[in-house]
Amino acid sequence: MNVALILNYKAATETISCVESLLAHCPAVDHVVVIDNDSQDGSFAAFTQWREDRGLQNVTVLANPQNNGYAGGNNYGLRWALENLQPEYFWIVNNDTYVDSDAFAPLLQALKQNDNQFVGSVILSADSGRLECYGGGKLYPLLGKAKLLGKDQTLEAMQQTQEKPDYLMGCSLAFSAALLARIGMMDEAYFMYSEEVDWQYHAKKFGVSIQVVPQSRLFHYGSLSSGGRSAFYHYYRNRAATRFNKRFYGAPFALASACFLSAITVMKEFNHPGLAWSGIKGAFKGVTMRVE
Structure with missing residues (x-):
């Protein structure tokens, strides 16, 4: 079936x-x-x-x-x-x-x-x-x-x-x-x-x-690039990226990627500090999450 x-x-x-x-x-x-x-x-x-x-x-x-x-x-x-x-x-x-x-x-x-x-x-x-x-x-x-x-x-x-x-x-x-x-x-x-x-x-x-x-x-329907950007999006998107890196590339790599990703998020959301902060929190949260 x-x-x-x-x-x-x-x-x-x-x-x-x-x-x-x-x-x-x-x-x-x-x-x-x-x-x-x-x-x-x-x-x-x-x-x-x-x-x-x-x-x-x-x-x-x-x-x-x-x-x-x-x-x-x-x-x-x-x-x-x-x-x-x-x-x-x-x-x-x-x-x-x-x-x-x-x-x-x-x-x-x-x-x-x-x-x-x-x-x-x-x-x-x-x-x-x-x-x-x-x-x-x-x-x-x-x-x-x-x-x-x-x-x-x-x-x-x-x-x-x-x-x-x-x-x-x-x-x-x-x-x-x-x-x-x-x-x-x-x-x-x-x-x-x-x-x-x-x-x-x-x-x-x-x-x-x-x-x-x-x-x-x-x-x-719509765009696969997720056009709408929100605090929810930035937090979970960045958290997922760094957790993935920790699992497959190791914690030091994940930490480095969290720094780069946070900088990118700040540059993109420079006029929206609340959104930028959500992205930063998500990026470093992913580094601390447990992986197997």
Whole structure:
């Protein structure tokens, strides 16, 4: 069985639209699991009513009793699927996306050829149709930064350069249940940002690779660069970056990256000292967090 997972937080309309596009265009998806991450805004009731009205036996709606972030919410859905279905392949999809063609079949084909890998899609802007992300991004660990690969380039140009990302975006991430059994679930300590990057870097110890499948294409509402900047964003984004560095490069490297990242945040938010301070706190908090 092939299972798609979609995480919702206070965006029932977008999530339903996403699910309906998968059901319409991806026949190899046997079951869709929607996880409401404790929205407390009526989302779960809306999903339940929609599912009943449509008579959808191949959709399950779960209510996560707490909002424990991207990793926690998706892990909740993965555990439920493993216990209640017989999944062979999983596909995690962001709820603010949609498809207008079969985006899953190419991913499934790639996994059947080699299930010791993560595979991801090309992400296009729903507004302009331009390339937002060629599967993932490039990491600059010392600076605590990442850059989306191929943004505003053409697909043809990206395929000609054959440049590969350092990681795949969690916006569209497919993998086998067998791989999950080998590498385990995502680390829930991040709460937001870097979870899927950490997961993929952790998986390298098991010889797991990544692959962009350009035939698989999703449309994304808005910008993957997270246009809105808030104290919440700066704190959790910087915390995730330095915790990731501590885990994979060591504490001294993480401390150095916290200094660089704090300086970058101050320069970007010079006129907003409250935002800058949130970023600084997050950067050094990540250095002190426990890693395994």
